[in-house]
Amino acid sequence: MPDxxxxxxxxxxxxxxxxxxxxxxxxxxxxHSLHSAVQRKSAAASNKSSGKAEAPAAxxxxxxxxxxxxxxxxxxxxxxxxxxxxxxxxxFNKHVLSEIGGFGGLFALDLEKYxxxxxxxxxxxxxxxxxxAFELGIHHTVGQDLVxxxxxxxxxxxxxxxxxxxxxxTGKLDNATIETVVQGLSExxxxxxxxxxxxxxxxxxGFYADNEYDLAGTIIGAVARDKIITGETIQIGDVLIGxxxxxxxxxxxxxxxxxxxxxxxxGPEQYINExxxxxxxxxxxxxxxxxxxxxxxxGAEVVNGMxxxxxxxxxENLPRIIPKGMGAVxxxxxxxVPPLFEHLQHLGNVEQxxxxxxxxxxxxLIVVVPAEKVKKAKAVLNRANExxxxxxxxxxxxxxxxxx
Numbered sequence: 001m002p003d004x005x006x007x008x009x010x011x012x013x014x015x016x017x018x019x020x021x022x023x024x025x026x027x028x029x030x031x032h033s034l035h036s037a038v039q040r041k042s043a044a045a046s047n048k049s050s051g052k053a054e055a056p057a058a059x060x061x062x063x064x065x066x067x068x069x070x071x072x073x074x075x076x077x078x079x080x081x082x083x084x085x086x087x088x089x090x091x092f093n094k095h096v097l098s099e100i101g102g103f104g105g106l107f108a109l110d111l112e113k114y115x116x117x118x119x120x121x122x123x124x125x126x127x128x129x130x131x132x133a134f135e136l137g138i139h140h141t142v143g144q145d146l147v148x149x150x151x152x153x154x155x156x157x158x159x160x161x162x163x164x165x166x167x168x169x170t171g172k173l174d175n176a177t178i179e180t181v182v183q184g185l186s187e188x189x190x191x192x193x194x195x196x197x198x199x200x201x202x203x204x205x206g207f208y209a210d211n212e213y214d215l216a217g218t219i220i221g222a223v224a225r226d227k228i229i230t231g232e233t234i235q236i237g238d239v240l241i242g243x244x245x246x247x248x249x250x251x252x253x254x255x256x257x258x259x260x261x262x263x264x265x266x267g268p269e270q271y272i273n274e275x276x277x278x279x280x281x282x283x284x285x286x287x288x289x290x291x292x293x294x295x296x297x298x299g300a301e302v303v304n305g306m307x308x309x310x311x312x313x314x315x316e317n318l319p320r321i322i323p324k325g326m327g328a329v330x331x332x333x334x335x336x337v338p339p340l341f342e343h344l345q346h347l348g349n350v351e352q353x354x355x356x357x358x359x360x361x362x363x364x365l366i367v368v369v370p371a372e373k374v375k376k377a378k379a380v381l382n383r384a385n386e387x388x389x390x391x392x393x394x395x396x397x398x399x400x401x402x403x404x
Contacts, residue, residue: 071205073173080175081201087179087186088196096163096195105197107163109222116225120159124149125216127311128253129283134212135268136280139177142215143184145250148289149310150219151192152365155294156306156321158229159221161194166217168201171208181215192291194219229298231305231321231368234394238304238368240318240328241377242335242391243293245364247285251311252359256283259347274343282340290365293386297367302377305368315357318366319399327397331404334391338362356403368394 067074085100097106109117126142126149133142143166151161166185168178178201189196199217208214248256260266260279268280275282290308297303305321307314318328341361344350355361369377374390381388 071172072203076175077173077201077203080173080178083175083179084182084201087182088198091186091189091194091196093195096197098197100198102198105163105165107195107197107220109162114222114224117222118225118228120154120157120221120223121218122150122153123216123218124153124250125214126250128257129248129250130213130215131257132253132268132280132283136284138280138284139180140184141284141286143181143186144188145287146215146217147185147188147192147194147219148287149250150217151188151194152290152308153310154219154221155291156229156308156365157223158227158298159223160295161192161219161221161291163195163197164189164217164219165197166199166215168199168213168215169204169208170202170213171205171210173201173203174211177211177213181213185217188289192289194221227298229303229305232323234304234321234323234326234368235370236326236394236396237371238394239371239374239390240330240392240394241367241369241374241381241388242363243290243365243367243381243386243388244335245309245360245362246288247338247340248283249287249310249360249364253283255348255350255358256344259344259350264347272343274346275339288364293381293384294365296380296384297377300376300380302369302373302380303367304370307366307368309360309364309366311358313355313357313359313361314363314366315353315401318401321368322394322399324399325396326394327399328392328401329395329404330392330401335362335389352403363391366391 081101088100095108095110097108098104111117124146126146129145130142133139146166147164150164154161164185166182168181170178182196186196260283261268266272266279268283269278271278272282294306307318307321309317314330318330322328341355341359344359345352345355350358367377378388
C-alpha cells in the first residue's frame with residue numbers, strides 16, 4: 001500500500017492514455033514538468049491549426065468609461081461655472097451671505113425696511129421664444145426676458161424683488177452660449193435691484209436637440225403686509241390704464257412662429273414691410289420690466305390693482321385681480337395695436353377672441369385706479385415719460401372681460 005502522506009502523480013489525460021515509451025539507454029527520462037510544457041505547446045499548436053482560439057495568458061484590460069463619454073463634460077462645466085460666478089457676483093449686495101456653488105443661497109432680509117414682511121414668489125420660463133433665439137443665435141436677451149417677466153409678476157402685488165435663481169438645461173454644454181445667457185440674467189437682475197443668488201446648469205445628453213436649451217427661473221421678493229396689492233380694494237367705476245408692451249414679450253410664440261415661418265414662410269432675417277422690421281428682430285424684442293413705474297404709482301398711492309398681461313392676454317389675466325361680482329369693459333379702440341399683432345391676425349385669419357386670449361395686443365400692464373385718482377396717476381406717468389391710455393372701466397359682472 002502506498003503511503004497516504006505522499007502526493008499522487010498529477011497525470012494529464014494524455015499521460016494517462018499514452019503508451020509508456022522505452023527509456024533511452026544513454027540517459028534517464030525527462031522530468032515531468034518539462035514533459036508537460038512540451039505537451040501544452042503541442043496542444044496549443046494543434047488548437048491553432050484547427051481554428052480554436054488560444055486562451056490569453058491574462059485578460060485584456062477593459063477601457064475605462066467616463067462621464068464625459070456619456071456626454072457630460074464635468075471639466076468644461078467647472079470652467080464655465082467659474083465665469084458664471086463672476087457674473088452672478090456682480091449682482092450681489094450686502095444681504096447676500098453666500099457664494100455661488102454652495103448647497104443653497106443665503107439672503108438676510110432687511111427687517112428695518114420690512115418690519116412685517118411677506119415674501120412673494122413666482123416662477124416662469126421663456127417658452128418657445130427660445131426657438132427664435134436658437135435660429136438667430138441671439139442668446140443675450142432671453143435672460144433679460146426671463147428676469148423681467150418674473151419681476152413684473154411679483155411687482156404687481158406690491159413686492160420688491162430680492163433674489164433670483166435660474167435653471168438652464170441643455171443636451172451638450174456650450175460654454176460661450178451658457179455664459180451669454182447668464183450675462184443677460186445678470187444684467188437684468190442688476191437693473192431690477194435683485195441678486196442672482198444661485199441656480200442650476202444641467203447637462204442632459206439626448207434630452208435636448210443639439211445647440212438647444214431650456215431656461216426657467218424663480219424670483220423671491222418682499223412686501224410689507226399692509227402694502228400688499230391683491231385687487232381686493234377694486235371698486236365698480238375704477239378706471240383701467242394700459243401701459244404698452246415691447247411686442248410679444250414671452251407669450252404666444254408657438255402661434256406666432258407657425259404663422260410667420262410656416263404659413264407665410266418668412267425667414268428670420270427677412271425684412272417685412274408690414275412689420276417695418278426683420279421677422280426675427282420683431283420677435284426678439286425684450287420683455288420689458290415695469291418695476292420702476294410700478295414703484296412710482298404705488299408710492300403715489302393711486303393703485304387698487306395691477307395685472308401683468310402675459311399668456312392668456314387681457315382676457316385671462318385681468319380677471320385674476322377682479323373681485324367677485326365685478327367685471328371689466330375694455331375699449332379696443334382706445335389704443336393702437338402694433339403692426340406685428342395685426343399682421344399675425346391677417347396671416348392666419350385668426351379670430352379676434354383668439355388674438356385677445358393669446359397675445360397682449362400691445363398692452364403689457366393694466367393698472368386699476370380709483371376714478372378720483374386718475375388725474376394724479378396720469379401726472380405720475382407723464383413725469384416718468386411713460387406712455388399710457390385709458391382703456392376701460394370696472395363694472396358689475398362675473399369676473400370676465402368684455403370688449404367694445
